[in-house]
Amino acid sequence: MNREEAPGKSPEEMYVQQKVRVLLMLKKMGSNLTPSEEAFLRNYAGVVNAQMSQLPQHNIDQGAEDVVMAFSRQETEDRRQ
Amino acid sequence: MMSMQMNEAEGSVKVAEWQQTYYAHDSGIQSGTTTVRDDEGTEYSAKKYAVTTTLVENPTEVEAQYTLTRAQRVRAAMFPETLVEGEAVLSTQTDPGQQTNVQRLAEPSQLLKTAIVHLINYQDDAELATRAVPELTKLLADDDAVVVNKAAMIVNQLTRKEASRRVLMQSPQMVAAVVRAMQNTGDMETARCAASVLHSLSHQREGLLAIFKSGGIPALVRMLSSPMESVLFYAITTLHNLLLHQEGAKMAVRLADGLQRMVPLLKKSNPKFLAITTDCLQLLSYGNQESKLIILANGGPEGLVFIMRNYNYEKLLWTTSRVLKVLSVCPSNKPAIVEAGGMQALGQHLTGSSQRLTQNCLWTLRNLSDAATKQEGLDGLLQVLVGQLGSDDVNMLTCATGILSNLTCNNSRNKALVTQCGGVEALIHAVLRAGEKEDVAEPAVCALRHLTSRHQDAELAQNAVRLHYGIPAIVKLLGQPHYWPVVKATVGLIRNLALCPVNQAPLRDAGAIPRLVNLLLKAHQDTQRHTSSSQQTYQDGVRMEEIVEGCTGALHILARDPVNRGEIASMQTIPLFVQLLYSYVENVKRVSAGVLCELALDKQSAEMIDAEGASAPLMELLHSSNEGIATYAAAVLFRISEDKSSDYRKRVSVELTHSLFKHDPAAWEMAHNAVPMQAAYLADELDGGYPPYIYSDLGVDGMPLEAEMHEQYMPEMAYDPRQAYPEPL
Numbered sequence: 001m002n003r004e005e006a007p008g009k010s011p012e013e014m015y016v017q018q019k020v021r022v023l024l025m026l027k028k029m030g031s032n033l034t035p036s037e038e039a040f041l042r043n044y045a046g047v048v049n050a051q052m053s054q055l056p057q058h059n060i061d062q063g064a065e066d067v068v069m070a071f072s073r074q075e076t077e078d079r080r081q
Numbered sequence: 082m083m084s085m086q087m088n089e090a091e092g093s094v095k096v097a098e099w100q101q102t103y104y105a106h107d108s109g110i111q112s113g114t115t116t117v118r119d120d121e122g123t124e125y126s127a128k129k130y131a132v133t134t135t136l137v138e139n140p141t142e143v144e145a146q147y148t149l150t151r152a153q154r155v156r157a158a159m160f161p162e163t164l165v166e167g168e169a170v171l172s173t174q175t176d177p178g179q180q181t182n183v184q185r186l187a188e189p190s191q192l193l194k195t196a197i198v199h200l201i202n203y204q205d206d207a208e209l210a211t212r213a214v215p216e217l218t219k220l221l222a223d224d225d226a227v228v229v230n231k232a233a234m235i236v237n238q239l240t241r242k243e244a245s246r247r248v249l250m251q252s253p254q255m256v257a258a259v260v261r262a263m264q265n266t267g268d269m270e271t272a273r274c275a276a277s278v279l280h281s282l283s284h285q286r287e288g289l290l291a292i293f294k295s296g297g298i299p300a301l302v303r304m305l306s307s308p309m310e311s312v313l314f315y316a317i318t319t320l321h322n323l324l325l326h327q328e329g330a331k332m333a334v335r336l337a338d339g340l341q342r343m344v345p346l347l348k349k350s351n352p353k354f355l356a357i358t359t360d361c362l363q364l365l366s367y368g369n370q371e372s373k374l375i376i377l378a379n380g381g382p383e384g385l386v387f388i389m390r391n392y393n394y395e396k397l398l399w400t401t402s403r404v405l406k407v408l409s410v411c412p413s414n415k416p417a418i419v420e421a422g423g424m425q426a427l428g429q430h431l432t433g434s435s436q437r438l439t440q441n442c443l444w445t446l447r448n449l450s451d452a453a454t455k456q457e458g459l460d461g462l463l464q465v466l467v468g469q470l471g472s473d474d475v476n477m478l479t480c481a482t483g484i485l486s487n488l489t490c491n492n493s494r495n496k497a498l499v500t501q502c503g504g505v506e507a508l509i510h511a512v513l514r515a516g517e518k519e520d521v522a523e524p525a526v527c528a529l530r531h532l533t534s535r536h537q538d539a540e541l542a543q544n545a546v547r548l549h550y551g552i553p554a555i556v557k558l559l560g561q562p563h564y565w566p567v568v569k570a571t572v573g574l575i576r577n578l579a580l581c582p583v584n585q586a587p588l589r590d591a592g593a594i595p596r597l598v599n600l601l602l603k604a605h606q607d608t609q610r611h612t613s614s615s616q617q618t619y620q621d622g623v624r625m626e627e628i629v630e631g632c633t634g635a636l637h638i639l640a641r642d643p644v645n646r647g648e649i650a651s652m653q654t655i656p657l658f659v660q661l662l663y664s665y666v667e668n669v670k671r672v673s674a675g676v677l678c679e680l681a682l683d684k685q686s687a688e689m690i691d692a693e694g695a696s697a698p699l700m701e702l703l704h705s706s707n708e709g710i711a712t713y714a715a716a717v718l719f720r721i722s723e724d725k726s727s728d729y730r731k732r733v734s735v736e737l738t739h740s741l742f743k744h745d746p747a748a749w750e751m752a753h754n755a756v757p758m759q760a761a762y763l764a765d766e767l768d769g770g771y772p773p774y775i776y777s778d779l780g781v782d783g784m785p786l787e788a789e790m791h792e793q794y795m796p797e798m799a800y801d802p803r804q805a806y807p808e809p810l
Binding site: 011014015018019022023025026029030031032034036037056062063064065066067068069070071072 | 409451487490527535708713738
């Protein structure tokens with residue numbers, strides 16, 4: 001049964017869609033999945049394909065941003081040579 | 082000795098001649114008499130003649146001839162200017178190796194002569210000057226320009242001799258007259274003479290004071306617009322002397338708009354002139370923000386950078402670098418210097434033989450570096466800096482690490498370049514050599530942290546750290562005594578290193594996990610000591626919330642490794658992570674949800690997480706506008722609900738579906754129309770009248786979802802910890 005093509009989605013279809021999205025996002029962010037989660041994705045390969053293009057393109061979880069260090073807080077006089 | 086007597090006799094003769102021209106009386110140079118002033122003020126000589134001469138009685142003709150010739154020879158040797166035209170002196174030297182008596186006399190005689198000349202002139206010119214000064218002062222103010230010109234020339238001559246110069250500088254009227262003449266004249270030569278006079282006077286304290294007091298500074302500043310090079314030179318040099326040694330001069334030069342006149346002079350091409358000019362700018366702008374802004378407004382940065390790029394004269398480069406250093410702490414000048422190509426220009430001078438120049442350039446580059454993160458064309462500079470990381474000089478290391486840290490900040494091109502030219506290895510060595518020196522350690526670790534993420538060669542860098550034995554050294558930085566900026570940077574670096582799977586075991590072996598957990602506990606305890614969320618603890622300028630976030634974030638990535646996550650869970654960290662889900666700091670929520678998400682892969686941990694009551698805060702987090710947070714929260718809920726009742730899993734599904742629709746408004750609309758009212762979903766889970774959810778209405782056509790989920794995850798199916806990580810998309 002190919003539920004994704006139904007004009008109005010049922011709640012379980014929504015649920016599958018959302019869970020697929022969550023799992024794909026996890027993978028995108030570099031996290032591991034359980035075997036059952038991997039199987040879930042295999043079972044709903046069609047939904048997976050549909051969802052892939054809808055994932056955000058930017059990196060979601062890259063860790064802390066680079067931050068500059070401000071060194072020019074004070075003047076130091078050097079010896080007049 | 083006859084030759085000595087000759088000497089004395091000759092000297093006396095000469096002095097007598099001088100006395101006739103200059104004095105009416107004997108000064109006592111030869112006779113040793115003193116000058117006495119009687120009550121009426123007239124001077125006379127208290128001389129008592131005591132001449133000793135040895136006369137040779139009855140010199141033979143030959144002897145007389147010989148004597149005369151010798152006298153002439155002595156005179157000629159001592160006073161060649163007195164030789165009558167046509168007179169020739171025959172040398173009696175027969176043996177080149179043997180000097181004649183005359184020749185042997187000549188040197189001490191010359192010394193004596195010089196001394197005599199000096200003494201005579203001193204007294205002579207001082208007197209002359211004293212009599213002449215009032216007269217000359219008047220003449221300098223004459224209406225006739227020719228008169229003024231001549232007077233200026235004479236005064237200039239008088240400054241050549243110390244005695245007369247002293248007299249001049251002691252006359253404020255004279256100095257003021259010179260200043261006025263210089264200012265008012267339309268004649269170049271007069272201006273030049275007057276400027277030269279002031280220049281001569283500026284070498285003594287008295288002279289400087291006299292110039293300062295007679296309004297010389299505004300006049301000299303005006304001379305900086307002169308088209309005559311020599312006037313410019315005298316003016317800038319005199320001003321330089323004033324700035325160096327005269328109190329109040331800096332203020333006076335600034336008030337006279339000296340900076341506005343000096344900055345355009347940076348376009349001149351004489352290196353020595355430029356060196357003096359730039360030194361003036363440094364003296365005026367050090368510690369004076371307004372001066373720095375005036376320099377900026379007049380194109381100072383461009384002019385100074387041009388000099389650094391185009392000249393080789395060391396002294397000029399050094400003085401210019403000092404001005405740039407002074408300007409580099411000014412927030413307005415900084416971007417201007419960078420835009421003018423300052424980084425590249427300063428970078429040209431880091432490998433020369435002048436230590437003072439190299440060091441000034443480095444300090445300046447360091448100050449500028451946070452404004453230069455987007456600059457292009459810094460490849461050469463970056464390579465030189467990596468090379469300097471091998472230095473033992475702590476100043477050089479401080480600067481090189483600091484500059485590299487900033488230039489690799491959010492700049493993937495710079496990161497890739499530094500990685501490719503051995504930057505990782507060099508930085509590790511710098512860390513090792515830094516020891517307790519935080520000024521080196523902190524930027525070095527920050528630079529490594531930058532290199533290990535967000536660019537094409539990040540993986541290369543992550544591996545390089547391990548390959549160059551960096552991991553133990555880095556983990557050690559987490560130990561006591563804690564300098565929090567270094568700790569914070571190190572925690573971030575460890576997180577990045579853990580992104581590389583091959584680093585996970587070495588990090589574990591180096592003891593990263595217990596250290597991180599202990600730091601987390603300590604920092605968390607600190608944050609809990611404050612009653613309201615607006616109060617934050619700062620230690621060494623770092624908030625403990627940042628340490629909490631950083632440590633949890635590092636543990637999150639370390640938890641991707643199954644052995645590591647077992648170790649993390651075994652340290653009783655789960656209760657703390659669950660508590661952190663309640664943090665008001667979004668990033669802390671994200672990393673704690675993330676680490677729980679990884680830990681929940683293990684069944685025992687999943688149960689512990691559930692036992693800690695994580696479901697409630699996680700349900701809240703499903704509503705987060707941060708998609709990362711919502712994703713982790715959802716994943717944890719899936720994982721802890723695997724073994725739960727279908728009611729529970731239904732609730733999770735409902736919450737999930739509702740929450741995640743926030744990201745998909747169209748789908749929400751459709752779902753809203755397709756299902757019964759929301760009120761049903763909010764029913765108390767203990768209420769037996771829980772309305773039948775659509776899942777349970779499924780017929781045999783479709784498997785109920787939860788049953789499917791249940792079937793896939795069988796308790797007897799052992800989860801294989803050796804399963805490879807899924808590839809990130």
